[in-house]
Amino acid sequence: MNDMTPINASQNSDGQAGLLNLSRRRFLGVSAGALVLGVALPSGAGRALAQAAAPAVVAGTRVNAYIEIRPDSTVLFRSAFIEGGQGIFTAMAQIVGEELDVDPARFVVEAAPPGPDYLLIGGFRFTGGSMSVRMSYEKMRKLGASARLMVMQAAAARMNVPVPELTTEPGRVLHAASGRALSYGELAQDAAALAVPADAPLRAKSDFRWIGKPLARLDVRDKSTGKAKYAIDLRVDGMLYAAVQHARHLGAEPHTITNEAQVLAMPGVHSVHRLPGAVGVVADSWWRARRAAESLQVTWAAAPQGTRGAMPEDYSTERHREGLKAMTGDGLEAEASGDTTKALASAKTIIEATYDAPHLAHAQLEPPSALARWNDDGTLELWAPNQAPEMFQGAAAKVAGIDPSRVIIHSPLLGGFFGRHFFYASANPFPQAILLSKAVGKPVKLVWSREEEFLRDALRPMAVARFRAGLDEKGMPVALSAIAVGEGATGRWFGRQPDKVDSSAVEGIAGKLYAIPNHRVGHIHVDDPAVIGFWRSVGHSMNDFFYETFFDEMADAGKQDPYDLRHRLLAESPRQRKLLEAVADLSGGWKRGPYQAEDGTRRARGVAMASPFGIEVATIAEVSLRGEETVVHQVWVAVDPGSIVNPAIVEAQINSAVAIGLSIALMEEVVYEEGVPRARNYDGYPILPPDRMPKVHVRIVESGAPMGGIGEPGVPGVPPAVVNALAVLTGRRARSLPLSRASLAGSI
Amino acid sequence: MQLTINGQSHQVDIEPDTPLLWVLRDTLGLTGTKYGCGLAQCGACTVLIDGQATRACVTPVESVAGTEIVTIEAITGDAEGRRVVEAWVDHQVPQCGYCQSGQVMAATALLKQTPQPTEEDIAAAMINLCRCGTYNAIASAVRQAAKA
Known part of the structure; x- marks a missing residue:
């Protein structure tokens, strides 16, 4: 049995701006062999210092935070917004590709990590309020245009011609006078050394090839063949699985478990845990964890009268x-x-x-889950369905008792959201995953059963x-x-x-x-x-x-x-x-x-x-x-x-x-x-x-x-x-x- | 216990009443088959057992020993499955996509049983839930796959 300190509800239920850690960031690792456009950033330990000394980042302006042109001229784009079926990754590829002059079909889009570059919604970042495109449209166009100009500047230097003599076609810079052409992939490294230009021209609306067109979505084939990965599908080495049984009434706490020894003896069961408002079982498969969690006979201590946020036992x-x-x-x-x-x-x-x-319940088809891993360097890595990475980072840091800069958040595809994956404290599984992973010293993937989801959804x-x-x-x-x-x-x-x-x-x-x-x-x-x-x-x-x-x-x-x-x-x-x-x-x-x-x-x-x-x-x-x-x-x-x-x-x-x-x-x-x-x-x-x-x-x-x-x-x-x-x-x-x-x- | 999944033989050592879904997902790492409800309500876990659409979340693994199990991971190795996937892409069916493995498997099973389905056949076979409401696109894609 691992007795865990209950999370203070008042710390984790407020959802206030104070939860948002806006002052720190962590860069994604650069994928092997790729060239990052505009990589002229300090690396390693010097980064945090430089970051502190640097002027405040203007969200949506730093090309390198968003765009990585790869040797084959495909583009890895880091989206500030999370894809959950609304087509935002495709829309981002259309908007940026239009200005960058890369076919949107040549984009690979993923959710960006937390960081000031992505706070596009009035200084915050979330995917919701039907805001993603309308709040970022001009900035994303400009970002694509800036990146294009940087590639052209690199080509001008390479060809020893002035920029105005150059044009682009999708993925290539052309010098018409000499008939020479260079691919974006060939130029990415040189372009990386350049500063982001302030005055890149935007394409005239009448010249749009991709914006406004019914382009195919980028993720449809993967989603039609089972290849798309959602949070619930992820696995890491050495991972154990967890399931929980929540208190029927929010605010009640586990008091006694009368059959713990029997449950511990069930096949595959690793351990039984008390959690704030729940009991959890860690096992070697989720089905075994779930069966064990449901078998736990728990008596619950009701929340003291008047506890903020507790569900009254007579509520109808x-x-x-x-x-x-x-x-x-x-x-x-x-x-x-x-x-x-x-x-x-x-x-x-x-x-x-x-x-x-x-x-109403959200009733999205993907039950909520969270995968937590404590790394050897003391950082916490978290894969969780979310519409607001920075909010989750801040909340996870509080649960984990570490600085938000040491929480690495991954934001997988959402199996439907409709508002389900904001930070709602008691409605999110990730605090439990963090505590369970810490307790067992191994990565833990916690999945809420559909029944636990209907019990704890935010309505x-x-x-x-x-x-x-x-x-x-x-x-x-x-x-x-x-x-x-x-x-x-x-x-x-x-x-x-x-x-x-x-x-x-x-x-x-x-x-x-x-x-x-x-x-x-x-x-x-x-x-x-x-x-x-x-x-x-x-x-x-x-x-x-x-x-x-x-x-x-x-x-x-x-x-x-x-x-x-x-x-x-x-x-x-x-x-x-x-x-x-x-x-x-x-x-x-x-x-x-x-x-x-x-x-x-x-x-x-x-x-x-x-x-x-x-x-x-x-x-x-x-x-x-x-x-x-x-x-x-x-x-x-x-x-x-x-x-x-x-x-x-x-x-x-x-x-x-x-x-x-x-x-x-x-x-x-x-x-x-x-x-x-x-x-x-x-x-x-x-x-x-x-x-x-x-x-x-x-x-x-x-x-x-x-x-x-x-x-x-x-x-x-x-x-x-x-x-x-x-x-x-x-x-x-x-x-x-x-x-x-x-x-x-x-x-x- | 011996299972034949996507043409390959697997030896699994697990409680015989474990739902097939969790053997696929956790034991074998075949996560294309989804968990939605666990009660055969939503159909996200649909797989083919000897060509029949079957909800893996309520199917004890012992009951499918000796059968041919096909999951979404092998869908393009199947003639009907390939047609269904191409129709899904043509009609841009998925939105969040979470239910679509099950939808594709259900459509594939339908075309295996009934190569020329009527509207009633389609309605009777395509009963999986989709919270994104892709139902009209699903029906259009099934019609196309049936004609292809």
Whole structure:
């Protein structure tokens, strides 16, 4: 038995900027035989000193940190962003390759190590918020252009000609006058000695060959043949495997283990360990470790009353929902125009409704894992799925009790993430892997079983929204009060300011563009007893459902067509109005229904708008009923991301967003009873199966507005479009998700 | 226990009720076959046993001694498997990719049993979960592979 000091929850649950170690870096080892462009950096022990004395690194400018041109003129590119299916590695190759003049197919992309060069998101680094391309696009172009100029300068010196006489073609520098040519690979070493130029010219947009084109993704063949490696697949020499059994209630600690001797005698078992909030078994294979961990008979000591972050033993999501619904008052003001109170008082018609949406699990297919190895030099090496290497480095250093500079983080491909792999303290396996590896003196790969994952995932928060609208005598909305109730994930992990509204709690209710002259959005904060986190499209994942469905209630109450009313209220928002027209056109012209389809089914359509993550989205869903079941036949999505890098990736992301958006509309819900989740696997927490996937039609509108993100924005419009269509078929409003909660015939 | 995996014979010494999945992944290092749920819910662990799509996570290893086990690692050595992979690449099916080994194996098994599948055959065979929602691309790729 190894007794380990519990991790102080307050140290590891804050997610504050203090966790980010921005002052240190560690370079990747240079692969053998490769030439690193711009390698003129001090090496070895001198590096840290030089680093300390050097001026602050400007993120995204140092070519050498990103680009390694290899002798065969292929390019190893270190991406600040982690690949998890959103296509970011390919997008980076397109952007950089365009300017560097190397075919993106000649790129090998990997996740960069921690370091100041990669802090591209406002001085931080994470892969999320659909920010990767839009926050780095200009910098990555410039980086590629600088690298190209350095190669040309090296060629000029080699050929003894001035740079202006040179041109490039993919992977080669040409001197037209003499007919000479040199490959990038031949020039990389010379280019490495040069300083990064400040003024490399960028390619004109009209000359783009790869940006904006539907290029094949770089990882598709490996992912189609089982060659792609995820964290769960990694192995190192001498590695042991570990599995854990968590306390059912977060915050409880292992007290006694009554059958430890028997478990230690099970085949392959190396050792049994107490961990903060869990017990773990290390064995020579994961299956043996898991079977042993599940066999441990543990009594748990409940967290003392009032322990911050502990799960109350009587917690029920049903009761929490009722509590949110019972909250009264107007809350903190998030956004307002006109005089809503007065306008409501004088309105001809008042309508009111209260909506709710449940907790959600990420349910990504790859169960979380972490591989930890303590090296002979005292450094800790960690392979873990993550969306934020520097945050994980800082947190891992605290667990390990060493300086962050001595933690080497690897960021493998993510087997789905959707917000799952931020630092959520109790929701991450890596602290346990670090402790177990230290205890056994060998590398340890810890995998959470699917059941442990459902027990410890950080959930999309539960939320309620209360609406009150006033219509004039013509049935037009003149006043709207919307009160969101719940807790935002941003406040939970980045510090809540009690006198300010957490935007992640109201986004999608606030930020709407309809011209309703008097409106007010308020927020009432209620602590969510569950561990909450970021979930694909964050607050928009529920708030656009609330707002856009209530919008149809306003339209119905005022006897307006919901499409026409949206169109009228967007008269001053041409970008959105055009997009609404685009989705109607894509669907063959707006028709609400109900109507009879060729197959004899009675169908209807619903429409919804959303403005998430800097882009605009308009969605139409076509729905019928098969008995009690909602059948979604087709979904049309028009998106305006401003401008794009790869239309094929955009289309794939929209398909993916429709699937997950429909999944949460139809069937997803985390239910807690007595402080534990009822579902511990996909049997109890169904996600959209293939036979419920609709046809998806996508139209990309490039308005030229500033570039927005694409990973998340397809999600928010789907639940309201579906529910609005359903209301046409049933004559009733579903105000609570998922639809599987309610009987479509009866209670909605 | 003697296992035939991807045409090669392996001697493994392990508890006979160990799921095949963990023999593949941990004992033999064949990590292309994925662990998703452990309950035959998601299909990420799909392999071929005598040509039939089988969920390795609930298949005791003793039950497959004497059979022909094929995993994703050998997929391009198989005629149907090659066609499926090419269709997967053509249709750019994978996103995160984690479920795709299982999807490719399921599609390969389908084409082995039913070279000219109907839409119903495809729907009945392609039931593995994909959290990225690549279902439409999967169906298109299976149609192409069937025609090829």
